[in-house]
Amino acid sequence: MSKDNDTSNTTVTNGAGASTASPKTVTFALAQSHFLVGDITANVEQMRALALQAREQGADVIIFPELALLGYPPQDLLLRPSLSGRIKSALSTLSEINDIVMIVGYPHVDHHGTFNSAAILHNGHQKGFYHKQYLPNYGVFDERRYFDKGRNQVLFDYKGITIGLLICEDLWEKNLIAELKQQGADLIISLNASPFELEKQDARKTMLAKRSRDHKLPIIYVNAVGGQDDLVFDGGSMAVQADGSVAHEASRFMNQLMLVNLDVNTFKFNAQAKAPLTLSRESEMYQALVVGLRDYVNYSGFTGVIVGLSGGIDSALTLCIAVDALGADKVYAVMMPYEYTSKISLEDAQAQARRLNVSYTVCPIFDAVEGIRHTLAPLFNKSPADTTEENIQARARGVILMALSNKFGHLVITTGNKSELAVGYSTLYGDMAGGFDVLKDVYKSQVYDLANYRNRLEDTPVIPERVITRPPSAELRPDQTDQDSLPNYDILDGILTLYVDEDLGYKDIVDKGFDAEMVAKVISMVDNSEYKRRQAPIGTKISKKAFGRERRYPLVNKWSIKG
Structure with a gap:
């Protein structure tokens, strides 16, 4: 033989x-x-x-x-x-x-x-x-x-x-x-x-x-x-x-x-008595995310997971997947408001936590942020405020979540999506702090599809409707929306799919009908964020090309995006 x-x-x-x-x-x-x-x-x-x-x-x-x-x-x-x-x-x-x-x-x-x-x-x-x-x-x-x-x-x-x-x-x-x-x-x-x-x-x-x-x-x-x-x-x-x-x-x-x-x-084989249900695109995506999280947590030996629940759609969908994967008794939601957190976000986070019957805690971060700012004041006294101060909020939340994980043995699951991770719209050691990113390979436009899909499975929606319909925001400054920094997600995801998943270059993407300046900007953001992605937690692969083991780019290079 x-x-x-x-x-x-x-x-x-x-x-x-x-x-x-x-x-x-x-x-x-x-x-x-x-x-x-x-x-x-x-x-x-x-x-x-x-x-x-x-x-x-x-x-x-x-x-x-x-x-x-x-x-x-x-x-x-x-x-x-x-x-x-x-x-x-x-x-x-x-x-x-x-x-x-x-x-x-x-x-x-x-x-x-x-x-x-x-x-x-x-x-x-x-x-x-x-x-x-x-x-x-x-x-x-x-x-x-x-x-x-x-x-x-x-x-x-x-x-x-x-x-x-x-x-x-x-x-x-x-x-x-x-x-x-x-x-x-x-x-x-x-x-x-x-x-x-x-x-x-x-x-x-x-x-x-x-x-x-x-x-x-x-x-x-x-x-x-x-x-x-x-x-x-x-x-x-x-x-x-x-x-x-x-x-x-x-x-x-x-x-x-x-x-x-x-x-x-x-x-010839005998005929099957009853074929399995055919899964829709959203259904197979959702099932893959549930199984990926379930087996990673259970086989890694964690007793449960912690989710930073912000009142936004990403954390809302992540919470649903966590409950479906592990059961409500193993999911712990923590809302960490600051002065820019809206009343709507507080209400929606609480409503979803109650609807899913998970442990829900409100842990304000005002004192933590002010403490860090006070410590940095002598070093920053001649520098105007910028995104550094915004990122302190995200990092304060990361510290709290990791401390809870350290104390109680639960895995912190992050809530960033593929669109954000692609262009670096995330904070190292802040919202990226954790052990598993449920939505790592899910584009923002797909997040909305999955949220609507999950709501259709029950008579009473598990994600409040205004979480889905209101403009997405990191709420790190007054009246902030994601589109202050990023193009519309439908456009952004279209460019990212061609560049990341399909490996098309600048000229080919522009030839698809996208604005040349916008394409150049998005590609530059993707390339410049590789160092962040190398430090991101793993997450379930669902696409043809996920960030991780199948997309390996050098951190330092001088490749021309228009070459």
């Missing part, structure tokens, strides 16, 4: 060693589950429980996601010297499970290198393995840093079916499935850890339909689910017929053990 450049084939037999007689159907269990990075022991126990459950329900084969044994993405855990021994022990434990074939994603380490692999386990033995051949090295993926390239096609025979194995990116490359078809594959099984981004499920379905139709092969696609740092895996595992139609689709963002029957004579 391990010889490079060979097409390997193995036969999985029953416990007596004889080939199993061909039945009418073979039942596959798609184990769409969350496997925590680094927790090999717990992952093994979860796999064991799912395998036993699947066997009890009549499954012949259970399939786990890519690298499920270690969790995805494991990053530099793959470089730990004890990894190989831990993985071998875990596979040995799983091999003890009898009477069901297990296809397990794991990191394979031997004298040839480290590989992103799938093991075939059955009745006490590892019958074979497959090494991933296409290693993605773009966006959030960095697999060439850790893995060696596999070079062997793998087929295995089970109950009259010849099954070909692929892992995630392999399926997006058309030549590998063609080679498996040529070698006699009747069915393709693909293990995946495919992170969420908007409209990604539609792209997966399009790809799977093309692969299955082009090669007249049914495909089983198993995806991971759950949050890991700034990534969310949204599930949506599928069984696709040879004509490209979807026979079964698992729910999105949920653990699910989905059983699929394949007729071994026609190589």
Whole structure:
């Protein structure tokens, strides 16, 4: 099974060693589950429980996601010297499970290198393995840093079916499935850890339909689910017929053990009794944000979260997501008014906190701000007031929130959105102080969409209507609005989407119809704010290109924005 450049084939037999007689159907269990990075022991126990459950329900084969044994993405855990021994022990434990074939994603380490692999386990033995051949090295993926390239096609025979194995990116490359078809594959099984981004499920379905139709092969696609740092895996595992139609689709963002029957004579899957609900754009965005925050907080061991509730739309939406992710009893809202905080903001913050039944505290910052100003007065006595004094307010709030976190063990979640983070409309060690930014990859215009979406889910709105309709303001000076410093958010977000998400340059954006001076200003603001973003907390990725691991720009450079 391990010889490079060979097409390997193995036969999985029953416990007596004889080939199993061909039945009418073979039942596959798609184990769409969350496997925590680094927790090999717990992952093994979860796999064991799912395998036993699947066997009890009549499954012949259970399939786990890519690298499920270690969790995805494991990053530099793959470089730990004890990894190989831990993985071998875990596979040995799983091999003890009898009477069901297990296809397990794991990191394979031997004298040839480290590989992103799938093991075939059955009745006490590892019958074979497959090494991933296409290693993605773009966006959030960095697999060439850790893995060696596999070079062997793998087929295995089970109950009259010849099954070909692929892992995630392999399926997006058309030549590998063609080679498996040529070698006699009747069915393709693909293990995946495919992170969420908007409209990604539609792209997966399009790809799977093309692969299955082009090669007249049914495909089983198993995806991971759950949050890991700034990534969310949204599930949506599928069984696709040879004509490209979807026979079964698992729910999105949920653990699910989905059983699929394949007729071994026609190589067709049985029809799904009830397909999952189709999620709207706002719904899948919202679910991704909820899952991302939920799993980050819970698996990091925090007892709850603290939200600085300002009476504005960003903190209002963040509070809703926090309650939906963790429950009201784990969410603590703190309103920190100053002399520029409007009565409306105080009223709306209190109303929302009551509506969501969260702990709500008012902690005025006047004394803290004046204390800092008094300390700085001898140093600032010859300098006119400017944004420095405004930022003292934001930083006083940051100090209070972090002190509460320090004292009570709750995670501070920040409320800045992608539009603000892009152009630097935020204060280091102020409103950026915290451990997780829920809206980090959500543009301001999308914040309004999500706020309206969340309000539509209940008869009584959870976000007061005037929070959505009144002009946004940081309330750091009298009568301030965001548009004093920024263009209209629809225009700003249009430029940012083209520059950040689509990687278009100055001229191309201007050619799209945007004002040249405005484009130059926005691009300059984005480029000059890189140092701030490097110090920002992580937040859930939902777009094609989020700030963080997939957008890496030098802090110091002389690149011309019009070049």
